[in-house]
Amino acid sequence: MSTPLNLARQPFRNERLPGFVFALALAVLLVITIRHAQVIAALLPSRTVERFSESAALEKEVAELRRAGSALRGPGPDSATLGRWTAVKELVDRRAFLWTRLLARLEDVLPRGVRLKSIAPRWDKEGMRLGLTAVARTPAEGFELVESLEALPDFEEVLPTSKNPEAQGYEFQYEMRYMPQATAAQNAAGVEGAP
Numbered sequence: 001m002s003t004p005l006n007l008a009r010q011p012f013r014n015e016r017l018p019g020f021v022f023a024l025a026l027a028v029l030l031v032i033t034i035r036h037a038q039v040i041a042a043l044l045p046s047r048t049v050e051r052f053s054e055s056a057a058l059e060k061e062v063a064e065l066r067r068a069g070s071a072l073r074g075p076g077p078d079s080a081t082l083g084r085w086t087a088v089k090e091l092v093d094r095r096a097f098l099w100t101r102l103l104a105r106l107e108d109v110l111p112r113g114v115r116l117k118s119i120a121p122r123w124d125k126e127g128m129r130l131g132l133t134a135v136a137r138t139p140a141e142g143f144e145l146v147e148s149l150e151a152l153p154d155f156e157e158v159l160p161t162s163k164n165p166e167a168q169g170y171e172f173q174y175e176m177r178y179m180p181q182a183t184a185a186q187n188a189a190g191v192e193g194a195p
Contacts, residue, residue, distance in 0.1 A: 090123050097121065097128070101180055105155075106132075109148035113137035117171070121178070130155075132174040139163060142172040154180055 077085070106116065113136055120131035136142035142163065149155040158176040165171075 093123055093128075094121075098180065102130075102178065105152065105180075109145070109152060111136070111141045111144045111148065113141040113169075114145050126177070128178045130174075130176050130178045132176070134172050134174070135166065135169050136172060137169040139170055142170055145172070146174065149174075149176060154178060 102119070106119075110116070114134050117133040117135055118131075120133075122129045122131065134142065134145060136145070142160065146158050146160055149158045156177040156179060158174060160172050161175050162173045163170055
């Protein structure tokens with residue numbers, strides 16, 4: 001076999017691949033430079049001023065719409081309608097009242113020498129107020145009932161309003177705010193927080 005004859009003064013080198021890679025890198029660099037120029041143009045103060053003015057115009061429009069919305073509200077109901085609504089709400093509140101829960105809570109805290117004579121619920125704007133009449137053997141037991149009630153979250157502002165001596169002991173009258181929602185909320189939080 002004969003070897004091929006090479007008449008070149010230097011050995012052959014393929015320079016197309018490095019040239020192609022260089023041209024491709026140059027093209028990518030050119031695209032990135034154009035994109036940077038676009039971003040810089042978008043950030044120029046002339047563009048940001050337009051955005052700020054557009055934002056101010058939108059805020060002004062929102063303020064005008066709020067003013068127009070508040071002006072569109074119609075007149076409220078008359079006093080007779082409000083009175084009827086209040087009466088209906090009180091009836092619903094009374095109907096939804098859980099007597100068993102109240103009696104169970106009172107049974108839990110009632111001191112040994114105290115017995116209940118009467119319970120008088122009354123509803124007002126802030127919720128329900130209770131009037132209790134109890135007979136205690138001693139004044140200390142009557143005041144012990146106040147402390148026991150105040151220890152529960154259901155009862156607030158527990159105040160003895162009168163103390164009258166009787167043949168069977170001392171009759172106490174108490175006024176308090178009854179809020180069974182406080183206990184229900186605490187129970188729900190305890191159930192949710194349980195592992």
